[in-house]
Amino acid sequence: MDRLVNTVRPYAWGSTTAIPELLGTEPTGEPQAELWMGAHPGAPSRLDRGAGPVPLSEVIDADPAGELGEQVAERFGPRLPFLLKLLAAASPLSLQVHPDRAQAAAGFAGEESRGVPVDAPYRNYKDANHKPELICALSPFEGLCGFRPAAATAALLDGLGVDSLKPYGDILRAEPEGGALREVLTAVLTADREEMAETVRQAGRAAERLAQSPGPHRETYAAHASIARHHPGDPGVIAAMLLNHVWLQPGEALYLGAGVPHAYLQGFGVEVMANSDNVLRCGLTPKHIDVPELLRVTRFEATVPGILRPEAVNGEETYETPAEEFRLSRFARAEGEAPRQLPSGGPQILLCTAGSVLLTADDGRRLALRPGDSAYAAARDSAELSGAGTVFRATVAP
Incomplete structure (x- = not known):
């Protein structure tokens, strides 16, 4: 280690x-x-x-x-x-x-x-x-992650009350979803820059207003108002409105x-x-x-x-994905918890984000990790994890 x-x-x-x-x-x-x-x-x-x-x-x-x-x-x-x-x-x-x-x-x-x-x-x-x-x-x-359903995005754009956005809402409602999303994103990114900058300004002001009003999309409008403040005139402000708003x-x-x-x-x-x-x-x-x-x-x-959300198996909480190159898991260890032997056989990086933990190699070497500390273990390394804290483990998917 x-x-x-x-x-x-x-x-x-x-x-x-x-x-x-x-x-x-x-x-x-x-x-x-x-x-x-x-x-x-x-x-x-x-x-x-x-x-x-x-x-x-x-x-x-x-x-x-x-x-x-x-x-x-x-x-x-x-x-x-x-x-x-x-x-x-x-x-x-x-x-x-x-x-x-x-x-x-x-x-x-x-x-x-x-x-x-x-x-x-x-x-x-x-x-x-x-x-x-x-x-x-x-x-x-x-x-923001992935395209929102076309009809829901049309309603979101309509709520802004910006005339230059209305054609996009019409396309999203009238055409098959995949083609409509492609057509609208293409139109936004290839529009006249000055005209689009004005659309972005109007949409940003409208989103600011709607973020202060009660309504089902208040948080989403607040997000897009913030994006517009950080990127004034950028066509990406409107492109971002096609996507799902997510909080983790x-x-x-x-x-x-x-x-x-x-x-x-x-x-x-x-x-x-x-x-x-x-x-x-x-x-x-x-x-x-x-x-x-x-x-x-x-x-x-x-x-x-x-x-x-992580799936817990034998004290290791794993985030399962289809990726072959990586697997992320974490250990949330309590005070007094028994030491845990870490899997070996592939490269891994361990990152402590809370508490204080100790890595003890088979040859007796010790490595203490506090928040922000990280360690690399080669495939041939074997070690035991002890202490109380949170440790993320990145390795290759099996």
Whole structure:
């Protein structure tokens, strides 16, 4: 077992306080959006096995079978297939969609063959992998996930009373749902920018007013009013109105598969994902938006967001998803609880979010974890967990 030293990513949407409070450090006054735990080349964790700090990516490169286990290395190649994060959002992230594995492979190969630089701001595919992800709330967590049923969205838009939105409501009511959602999203993202900016201004003002009035959609209008304040004039403000509004309570999670449009709005959580950078953006960002490619990978179907609650087996609470690259679970240990032998055979990262726990390896080495501390265990490692606290465990799905 090795303690990890991790990198904080200072994205503009990040909270200035959530991560420092968990770590017990003084806020810097700057946003601290994500704490990365893993071997992603953008910010690999570091560990020290006696020769000084070394990136986890280099440790795995030196012995993939020993670190990952032969089965994991054969299945996913010589790299850690998942990335664990703490995510602290104080304002909305970009509205986005992730490709499936086949779309990512084809898109990456196409851009490589055309000679698009991998760091070009207009590049869509940074790698050939898909990016399923799971967010588990540590605080009340607000987001958007999947298309709302067309008729319900038409009613929501009608409630705003904005004339330029009425054609979208008509389409959503009159046409088959999948085609209607595609047509409206296309129209929003390809509209005249000045005209759309005025529509966004009017919709934002209307949402502010409706958020102060009693009604069944008050919370949803409040969310969209906030989005409009943070992203004035952005077409993504209207695109976001097509999506389900979701609140997660601490301990609840949301799985995001390929083709599902989504955005995190605010809150603090633990996120795990396949080790990929592939994101196609719909709005709420100054970054590149490739509308034709976005439309190609988006799944135009209404969904009901499936809020996940952990399933407890022998003291380990697991969030089950269809993802192959990762599995997230947690141990909520009480004072006086008997030590627990951790499963082994594959790579795992352990993150403490509350209390104080102790990892004891078979060779007697001990590693204490307090809130914000994390540890990496190679496939060959075996350890016992004791103490009282909450520990999240990320590993590869069996």
